[in-house]
Amino acid sequence: MTQITQQEQAxxxxxxxxxxxxxxASEEYGVDILSVQEIRGWExxxxxxxxxxxxxxxxxxxxxxxxxxxxxxRFGIETLEYGATTVVIVVKVAIASDHKVIGIVVDAVSxxxxxxxxxxxxxxxxxxxxxxxxxxxxxxxxxKMVILLDINKLLGSEIxxxxxxxxxxxxxxxxxxxQAVNE
Amino acid sequence: xxxxxxxxxxVFFEESLEGLASMESELLKLEVNEPDDxxxxxxxxxxxxxxxxxxxxxxxxxxxxxxxxxxxxDEIRDGRRQMTTDHQDMLLLSVDLLRNMxxxxxxxxxxxxPLLAQLETRFTAALAQNSSESEEEQSVTESxxxxxxxxxxxxxxxxxxxxxxxxCGNDPSLMFNELRLLxxxxxxxxxxxxxxxxxxxxxxxxxxxxLALVTDKPLEQIKEVFEWVEDECTINYHQETxxxxxxxxxxxxxxxxxxxxxxxxxxxxxxxxxPAKTPEGGSIRVSIEKIDLLINMVGExxxxxxxxxxxxxxxxxxxxxxxxxxxxxxxxxxxxRDLQESVMQIRMLPISFAFxxxxxxxxxxxxxxxxxxxxxxxGEDTELDKTVMEKIVDPMVxxxxxxxxxxxxxxxxxxxxxxxxxxxxxxxxFHQGGNIIIEIIDDGAGLDTQLIHKKAIDKGLVTEDExxxxxxxxxxxxxxxxxxxxxxxxxxxRGVGMDVVRRNIxxxxxxxxLKSTKDKGSRFTIRLxxxxxxxxxxLVRVGQHTYVVPLVSIHESLQVEExxxxxxxxxxxxxxxxxxxxxxxxVFQEFGHDADFQEIRDGLVMVVxxxxxxxxxxxxxxLSQQQVVIKSLEDNYSKVPGxxxxxxLGDGTVALxxxxxxxxxxxxxxxxxxxxx
Numbered sequence: 001m002t003q004i005t006q007q008e009q010a011x012x013x014x015x016x017x018x019x020x021x022x023x024x025a026s027e028e029y030g031v032d033i034l035s036v037q038e039i040r041g042w043e044x045x046x047x048x049x050x051x052x053x054x055x056x057x058x059x060x061x062x063x064x065x066x067x068x069x070x071x072x073x074r075f076g077i078e079t080l081e082y083g084a085t086t087v088v089i090v091v092k093v094a095i096a097s098d099h100k101v102i103g104i105v106v107d108a109v110s111x112x113x114x115x116x117x118x119x120x121x122x123x124x125x126x127x128x129x130x131x132x133x134x135x136x137x138x139x140x141x142x143x144k145m146v147i148l149l150d151i152n153k154l155l156g157s158e159i160x161x162x163x164x165x166x167x168x169x170x171x172x173x174x175x176x177x178x179q180a181v182n183e
Numbered sequence: 184x185x186x187x188x189x190x191x192x193x194v195f196f197e198e199s200l201e202g203l204a205s206m207e208s209e210l211l212k213l214e215v216n217e218p219d220d221x222x223x224x225x226x227x228x229x230x231x232x233x234x235x236x237x238x239x240x241x242x243x244x245x246x247x248x249x250x251x252x253x254x255x256x257d258e259i260r261d262g263r264r265q266m267t268t269d270h271q272d273m274l275l276l277s278v279d280l281l282r283n284m285x286x287x288x289x290x291x292x293x294x295x296x297p298l299l300a301q302l303e304t305r306f307t308a309a310l311a312q313n314s315s316e317s318e319e320e321q322s323v324t325e326s327x328x329x330x331x332x333x334x335x336x337x338x339x340x341x342x343x344x345x346x347x348x349x350x351c352g353n354d355p356s357l358m359f360n361e362l363r364l365l366x367x368x369x370x371x372x373x374x375x376x377x378x379x380x381x382x383x384x385x386x387x388x389x390x391x392x393x394l395a396l397v398t399d400k401p402l403e404q405i406k407e408v409f410e411w412v413e414d415e416c417t418i419n420y421h422q423e424t425x426x427x428x429x430x431x432x433x434x435x436x437x438x439x440x441x442x443x444x445x446x447x448x449x450x451x452x453x454x455x456x457x458p459a460k461t462p463e464g465g466s467i468r469v470s471i472e473k474i475d476l477l478i479n480m481v482g483e484x485x486x487x488x489x490x491x492x493x494x495x496x497x498x499x500x501x502x503x504x505x506x507x508x509x510x511x512x513x514x515x516x517x518x519x520r521d522l523q524e525s526v527m528q529i530r531m532l533p534i535s536f537a538f539x540x541x542x543x544x545x546x547x548x549x550x551x552x553x554x555x556x557x558x559x560x561x562g563e564d565t566e567l568d569k570t571v572m573e574k575i576v577d578p579m580v581x582x583x584x585x586x587x588x589x590x591x592x593x594x595x596x597x598x599x600x601x602x603x604x605x606x607x608x609x610x611x612x613f614h615q616g617g618n619i620i621i622e623i624i625d626d627g628a629g630l631d632t633q634l635i636h637k638k639a640i641d642k643g644l645v646t647e648d649e650x651x652x653x654x655x656x657x658x659x660x661x662x663x664x665x666x667x668x669x670x671x672x673x674x675x676x677r678g679v680g681m682d683v684v685r686r687n688i689x690x691x692x693x694x695x696x697l698k699s700t701k702d703k704g705s706r707f708t709i710r711l712x713x714x715x716x717x718x719x720x721x722l723v724r725v726g727q728h729t730y731v732v733p734l735v736s737i738h739e740s741l742q743v744e745e746x747x748x749x750x751x752x753x754x755x756x757x758x759x760x761x762x763x764x765x766x767x768x769x770v771f772q773e774f775g776h777d778a779d780f781q782e783i784r785d786g787l788v789m790v791v792x793x794x795x796x797x798x799x800x801x802x803x804x805x806l807s808q809q810q811v812v813i814k815s816l817e818d819n820y821s822k823v824p825g826x827x828x829x830x831x832l833g834d835g836t837v838a839l840x841x842x843x844x845x846x847x848x849x850x851x852x853x854x855x856x857x858x859x860x
Contacts, residue, residue, distance in 0.1 A: 046837040049774030060837050065829045067820040100819045
């Protein structure tokens with residue numbers, strides 16, 4: 001049922017949006033390209049005392065102090081050692097009426113592609129207890145599934161599920177994926 | 184074409200407030216018996232331009248009111264009226280009233296204050312008062328000068344004021360006096376509409392007049408006299424010989440017509456050319472000089488850039504070009520520094536902007552308290568960042584108020600102490616290093632050490648057997664919840680204490696000190712950074728992290744021997760420094776870092792000021808001192824306890840600036856003190 005209505009929506013709402021995708025622990029995630037300011041390599045940060053472990057510190061981005069967040073740690077995925085290939089995606093986030101510039105550490109940048117709104121499926125429902133509002137939905141490109149992230153909710157909200165829980169959820173999404181593709 | 188005047192109203196507000204400020208300061212300076220012509224002129228000009236501006240923008244309330252001021256001032260200026268203290272009072276009150284009126288306009292709310300009507304009545308009465316005395320004399324001089332002019336015409340003016348004209352504070356006789364200045368005037372009363380005595384409302388105006396004016400002045404000038412009442416009156420002008428000129432206030436006289444004001448449109452033209460400014464966010468007036476300097480500096484920068492660019496284009500760099508590149512880079516560095524300074528200069532305003540309000544404040548409060556005070560202002564040209572200025576005014580007002588209320592004695596007491604009747608309060612500002620020092624000095628009674636000590640014991644701030652130096656007792660007034668006022672008076676006890684003053688100054692990265700001698704007076708010394716954007720910092724190392732500590736808070740740094748360290752509990756240690764015991768905050772511990780030295784005896788203790796108490800910070804090493812540009816952490820992240828901001832060091836890395844009082848809170852020093860006690 002839900003899929004039919006979504007297809008109807010697709011026809012009615014044929015607007016496409018460009019996403020920048022990146023890879024983290026062999027999952028592919030996408031963020032609205034309009035929120036991406038720039039892509040940088042990893043550089044040493046200044047540690048912020050008593051901050052959560054996923055906050056890697058702050059850097060000087062041409063005179064602006066920008067916090068850097070490790071998305072693996074945020075999602076409770078095992079961390080990787082940073083190296084020359086580590087990528088920081090600097091995004092502009094709208095929080096309340098404010099705009100913040102935040103860098104997120106990911107494994108690698110993958111691609112830019114357009115997604116029609118109609119091709120976005122809701123993330124599976126994991127019950128009321130988990131707020132997955134920061135996942136906009138799922139979509140497929142050629143052979144891969146991409147988890148589209150709502151960057152504003154992801155970085156703006158303090159009420160993300162427990163990190164470990166989150167990694168399980170993402171794993172679950174992945175497990176359900178083949179069926180979804182076959183349809 | 185319709186011009187939206189509202190875009191200019193911000194300029195009007197600013198100019199009016201400036202005008203009012205200069206009016207106020209001139210009024211306060213004014214010797215009533217021998218008013219200085221220049222002062223009167225300045226005051227008059229201010230009133231005049233506010234009137235003009237407000238009429239332009241359709242702020243009729245302000246315009247009508249300032250017209251009264253202007254009329255009075257004009258008469259004083261022309262020597263037709265003697266200035267009195269009453270006038271001075273009225274004018275000062277008017278400054279307040281107009282400020283409120285303009286404030287209401289800025290906030291787009293209705294203005295209603297009984298003072299307005301009161302003052303209007305006072306002005307009207309004052310204006311009516313002795314104008315008759317000089318009447319005769321004037322008409323003689325005016326008429327003689329009128330006759331000498333060759334192009335005299337006789338204007339017949341039918342003047343039918345509205346029934347409410349007197350209620351609005353307008354007095355026809357004043358207008359007639361003004362007309363008399365233009366030429367020879369003959370006034371004929373038309374009393375045909377006068378009702379029976381029993382039906383008469385004493386506040387209403389039933390009279391009409393026919394005026395015959397022989398003048399060489401144009402009709403416009405005659406009409407100007409009636410400009411302010413045009414809406415409420417029916418006025419016909421015609422030349423005696425000619426057929427009546429169809430010059431009459433359109434459909435005037437009908438009360439329903441008050442909102443449409445043709446008069447405002449007429450005078451709108453000359454004023455509407457003022458430059459537009461953004462209404463929000465405030466604006467700043469910068470001298471052309473400063474702008475010129477900036478432009479020059481940018482020019483220099485461009486030249487240096489071109490020079491460096493040229494070298495950059497060469498494929499190989501020989502020794503010679505290397506040398507000129509070094510020179511270029513040096514130039515670039517110096518230009519950048521100059522540019523930074525000049526950009527800062529733009530925000531700098533002389534502290535007289537803050538000082539200016541004090542003559543009035545001191546005068547009013549002095550009168551209220553029956554104290555004679557002389558206010559001395561020094562160093563008014565000392566420049567200070569606008570944002571700092573805005574934030575320092577309130578604490579200063581509080582301190583001055585405090586000096587007046589608690590510090591200065593009444594004349595009788597002063598005489599009995601062998602001091603002159605008149606007390607003095609001095610505001611002094613000067614630069615010292617990268618700071619501005621503001622002093623508030625009075626020659627009053629000084630602090631009552633015993634009373635303060637007793638109060639502090641009552642409030643449980645100190646224990647009875649605690650031995651305190653006089654100076655230490657004086658510092659107690661900065662404690663929260665402390666007030667030396669015996670009773671809550673109108674002036675003190677507003678819930679704002681010295682602790683708030685101190686906190687506000689601390690928020691500006693400044694400090695406040697107090698020196699007081701009994702019967703000699705008190706001196707508050709406020710030390711502030713010149714700007715909020717730059718800070719003199721001491722770089723310190725904690726493990727592999729570099730932090731900045733505001734230099735202004737640092738007393739000294741030292742290594743402490745084992746025997747001077749007292750351990751109170753697991754995490755709380757005190758260090759004995761001369762006669763004091765200082766709690767020590769281990770920075771690495773509070774920030775969760777690794778450090779070279781975990782024990783106080785191994786590391787370096789930096790004695791810093793936290794809310795006027797000394798504490799020690801344990802760090803690994805002192806690095807350089809330098810000016811740092813303060814950047815916000817909150818813009819993109821959030822507030823971090825113990826950190827007030829960030830800065831960028833020479834190598835491009837970020838260093839965090841330590842917020843000492845925040846760090847103390849983190850460490851729970853308050854508990855520690857209790858332990859110690």
